[in-house]
Amino acid sequence: MSGHKCYSWDLRDRYTQDKSVVNKMQQKYWETKQAFIKATGKKEDEHVVASDADLDAKLELFHSIQRTCLDLSKAIVLYQKRICFLSQEENELGKFLRSQGFQDKTRAGKMMQATGKALCFSSQQRLALRNPLCRFHQEVETFRHRAISDTWLTVNRMEQCRTEYRGALLWMKDVSQELDPDLYKQMEKFRKVGGFMRVTERGYLLEGNEV
Template structure:
C-alpha cells in the first residue's frame, strides 16, 4: 500500500515538474519573441505561409483605421468648407445684382455656381456617413473577431515553439544508450506535437498547419536515436 502511494506521489511530483518545465520554455519563447531575438530558421520557415497571411491581416487592420480617420477628416473639411462656400456665393450674387455691368453678371453666375457647389458638397455627407458605418462595422465584427482568433493562435504557437526549444535542449544532452533519457526525449517530442495541434483549430485554412512540421535538427536527432537503438538491440 505504501509502495503504491509512494509511486503515486512520485508520479504527481513528475507531473508538477513537467508543468514547471513547460511553463519555463513557454516563457523563454515568449521572451525571444518579445525581444526580437533570432529563432530557429527551420521553425520560422515552416510558418512562412501563416506569417504572410498574418501580415495581410495586420495590413487590413491598419488600413481600416486609416480609412476611418480619412472619412472623419473629410467630413470635417466638408462641414467647414460648405458654409464658407455658400456664404461667398450669396455675397457675390448680392453684389452682382447691384452691378449692372458685365462684371455684375459674372459675379452673379459665379455666386450661383458656388451656392450649387456648396449644396453638392453637403450632399456628400450622407454617403460618407454610410461608408463610415460600414467600415466601422467591418472593423468591429470581422477584424475584431479575427484578431481574437489570431491572439489564441499566437498563444498556441508560443507554447509549441517553447516545446521545440525544450526538445532541442533535451536533445543536446541526450545519450541514446540511456533508456530514461530516450523516454524523456520521446515525452517532450509528444508534448511538442500536442502543442502544435490546437493551432489548426485556432487558425483554420488550407495551409494553417505548416507550423506543425518538426525542424530538421529534430528529425535528424530522431533518426540518429532510432539507428543507435536498432544497433543496440541487434547487438543483443
C-alpha cells in the same frame, strides 16, 4: 499492513503531483523563453521559420488589411469634416457675393450675383456627399468590428499555440542534446517532451488552418 499501503500510495500520489507541477513549470519556462525570443527579435531556427512562411504571408496580408481599414476609416471622417467646412465657407462666400451684386448695378454686379448663386449651389451639392460618406463609413466600421475583430481573435489563439509549439521545440532540442539512450530517465524525459511537442503541434496546426 493496510496503513503501510495507504502511506505508500500517498507517497506515489504526491510524487505524481510533484512531477506534474515540475512539468508545467518546465513547459511554462520554454514558452516564456520562446515569447522572449520573439519579442526581442532574436534569430530563430531557419527551418522552423521557413515552415511557417505561408502562414506568415497570410498574417502579413491580414495586418495590411487591418491597417488599411483603419486608415480608410480615419480618412473618411477627416474628409467629412473638410467637406462640411468647405461647404460652409463656400456658402458664406456665395451669400456675400450675391448681396454685393445686388448693390452693384453694373455688369460686375450681375457677375457677382451669378458667381454667388453658383457657389451656394455648389456648397449644397458638396454637402449632399455627407450621406453616402456616412453609409460608407458605417460599412467600413462594421467590417472592422466584425470580420477583422473575429479574425484577430483567431490570430491571437494561433500565435499562442505557435509560441507553445516553438517552446516545445526548444525544449525538445535541449533534451536531445543531453540525451543518453542508455539512461532510462533521460529516455522517459525525451518521450515526455516529444509527446508534449506533438500535442502543441496539433493545436498549432488546427488554429493555423483557421487563419
